[in-house]
Amino acid sequence: MKLLTTTFAALLCSASIAGACEITLRSSDTHPDGYPTVEGVKAMAAEVQEKTGGRICIEVFPSSQLGEEKDTIEQTQFGVIDMVRASFGSFNDIVPVTQTLSLPYLFTSPEHQHAVLDGPIGAEIAEDFAERDLIALAYYDGGARSFYNSQKPIRTVDDLKGMKFRVMQNDVFVDMMAALGANATPMPYGEVYSSIQTGVIDGAENNYPSYDSSGHAEVAKYFTLDQHLMVPELVAVSKASWEKLTPEDQEIMRTAARNSATLQRRLWADQEKASEEKVIAAGAEIVKDVDKTAFIEAMAPVYAKYVTTPEAQDLVKRVQETR
Known part of the structure; x- marks a missing residue:
């Protein structure tokens, strides 16, 4: 009875707070x-x-309930939706700087990425979003994509030569594989398992949780931790919704967003660790002694093709120099 009373009281309190939302x-x-x-x-x-004492409430709609990323970004720009969490990749056509920050091997580690986004460069990027009616509140961790295959451990660029890897249908990805001497094979994600199993491709690339949940570790046991792609995630609020808030409430929102980024990054790291332990227990071989410098240097032609303006070149230089 005491438990029921306590639960009922908690529900009443929750309802009271929800009802107080202005x-x-x-x-x-x-x-x-x-x-x-x-x-x-x-x-x-x-x-x-x-x-805010219950005055401001944020209602989260997961599982694409309000639409896919590109659609919800547009709706947030127009104020139809108040907030959106999306990958930088989905902003490429709206905020060009996000494409530069999605280049392979631009970030050398999750810590490097966090240092860049939490510093002056992150503040500059936020200004670019503001020009597109989006207020950047927090940069979340989207993980690092690495290569995995069914044939052999990959430690050097030479180990990749002639191998066939599934990549997303993206020109940068295709050019990245060519620069590494491998063959890019764009295909739907759902076909990867059977394609590795039957030898149509040798492997693919993704992060630990995807490598685990997709079952790809069952057919491609060699996972090379090269971390070639780290695409940030962003939490943004509509400029129209933002301007309805007082400066004091805006500051509360910014502080809460920064605190949430710290939590989200920790949760992501925990999820990666759990997936790593799971695939190792199932027999996967994690290759960590990678000649990463050689992989980065091999990207010269990719950067020459996609980093063409002085502004983009300066941004890449400053990102690489950030410690």
């Missing part, structure tokens, strides 16, 4: 409930609600 912001995410990005925005929502 402003309710709708936030979209394509990932399922429980995913690190979703939990990050939920944590931000809880802090904002607490610090």
